[in-house]
Amino acid sequence: MMRIILAKPRGFCAGVDRAIKSVEKALARYGPPVYVLKHIVHNAHVVEDLRRKGAVFVQRVEDVPEHAHLLFSAHGVGPKQRALARMRGLRVIDATCPLVEKVHHEIRRFAAEGYTIIYIGDAGHDETLGAVGWAPDCIKLVGTQEEARSIAVANPEKVVYIMQTTLSMVDCEEIVATLRERFPKIAVPHKPDICYATGNRQKAVMSLVPEADSVFIVGDPESANSRRLRDIAGKLGKPAYLIPDAAAIDDAWLEGVEMLLLSSGASVPEHLVDSVIRHIKERRECVVDERIFVKEQVHFHLPI
Ligand code: SF4
The missing domain is CATH 3.40.1010.20 (4-hydroxy-3-methylbut-2-enyl diphosphate reductase, catalytic domain)
Known part of the structure; x- marks a missing residue:
């Protein structure tokens, strides 16, 4: 019987969770449309879900009608975008991750x-x-x-x-x-810049890869942190696949696999991981074995 080793932590980090909830709260409070600069997070499923609820994604601040509500995503923006938003009288909700x-x-x-x-x-x-x-x-x-x-x-x-x-x-x-x-005198930041969520997801995958025959990382190709998880597993010598959702799985990848490591990037909703597990269970007899590397207790206040 196949064993799915489900790495934890996986999926949404505190910054992504905050950004998505901020869009939802803004939609509930002000009504649609709420404009969002760039993709709120790098996950097409999340973006599409928010679009259906009334979010409008734009590439430039200039594309937002004057005095509308504009949300900055978790990735943050530079001062030029902030100044442009002020000039256009936009009501900004800043969901830049702290x-x-x-x-x-x-x-x-x-x-x-x-x-x-x-x-x-x-x-x-x-x-x-x-x-x-x-x-x-x-x-x-x-x-x-x-x-x-x-x-x-x-x-x-x-x-x-x-x-x-x-x-x-x-x-x-x-x-x-x-x-x-x-540059022997190079200075370093006071605290590490790679965030807790990135570090925890990578360490969890690194610690579990040796047990696995193959690795599935649920994540969007656009998502930097999801790609890193796939790359880390690949560099440790295991076949590793980045899959946006269950539909992307090639059944041939499951052949001969007894231990499958499954994780997901920080922009991935858990229902996508659940659907991957369901998809595999329809094809192989398997058990799911969740392994907790560390418990995360980070939460950020909403900016709205
Ligand atoms: S910095 Fe870390 S916690 Fe913040 S949004 Fe990015 S991945 Fe998430």
Whole structure:
């Protein structure tokens, strides 16, 4: 009989939970439409569900009618978007995750002190775009080891690294080691930037991968933290698949699998994990064995 090892923690983090509840509360309080800048979280199912309830997703602040309600997503925005929203008289609900805000605060502080900031993150990701917007002239973006090896800074004595919250802990360690070699005086943030939720989901997967024959990570291809979970399992030598939902499962992936590790990214609602389990149970006799790596008790107040 197949065993599904269900990793915990998985799924929604406190920042995503807060952002989604904020949209729902804004819709209940003000009525539709409530505008949301970019995708509230990187999950097509969540976005579609909120769209049905009356949320309108826009790519630019300029696309929002004047004086309407606009919600900033958990990924955060830079000062330009905030100023534009003010100019248009928008009523802003700021659902930027407090842990992303912490990163913005660090960027402002180090920039004000004259540091060159090496931001370790994914180019083009919404969180990166928002963070870089706070000090574009002081920030250099590094996404890979190669870039860490080749990056040039004006004053190697005054440089700091700051990270996107959803990076792979292992990859980051390697990049940071390279930066330390190149800039021995590099400063570090007071608290780690990779957030508790990213860290816990990665550690849970890392600890369970050795038991598994194969790994399914439920998550949207657009979701950075979901992709990292898949990559981590893959690097540990197991077949690892990123599946947006049960429909994406190829039955051939289940052949010969006795132990399947299942987890999900921080933007994934639990009903998608449930439907994956149902899908597998329809095809294989199996038991579900939930393994708790750590209990999370992080909650953020709603901004509305
Ligand atoms: S992944 Fe971390 S930083 Fe991003 S929204 Fe969730 S708790 Fe906040």
